[in-house]
Amino acid sequence: MKIKLDRTRCDGFGVCAKHAPEHFPLDDWGYASLAGDPAIAPQDEPAVTRALLDCPVHAITTLPEPSPPAGENATVAGGTAPQRRIVP
Numbered sequence: 001m002k003i004k005l006d007r008t009r010c011d012g013f014g015v016c017a018k019h020a021p022e023h024f025p026l027d028d029w030g031y032a033s034l035a036g037d038p039a040i041a042p043q044d045e046p047a048v049t050r051a052l053l054d055c056p057v058h059a060i061t062t063l064p065e066p067s068p069p070a071g072e073n074a075t076v077a078g079g080t081a082p083q084r085r086i087v088p
């Protein structure tokens with residue numbers, strides 16, 4: 001799971017920092033930024049997903065996973081998870 005934070009949409013509600021403070025530090029005015037790698041470790045995905053779903057202005061979105069190279073059999077055991085995308 002890779003995420004993106006659009007700081008131009010952030011309204012400083014701080015919900016993301018409550019759910020996943022290590023990923024969404026707040027500045028002095030309460031606006032969030034994305035700390036570290038946008039690739040989220042599997043153990044952090046539940047908290048980051050909660051932050052994504054609870055952000056009132058949908059400033060946090062997932063980035064598409066890279067596609068397998070063309071021509072390769074891209075079957076993955078268990079299938080691929082659908083992208084979580086919130087359209088305002």
Ligand code: SF4
Nearest residue numbers: 010011013014016055
């Ligand atoms: S929950 Fe959304 S609006 Fe609130 S601080 Fe985080 S990114 Fe910004």
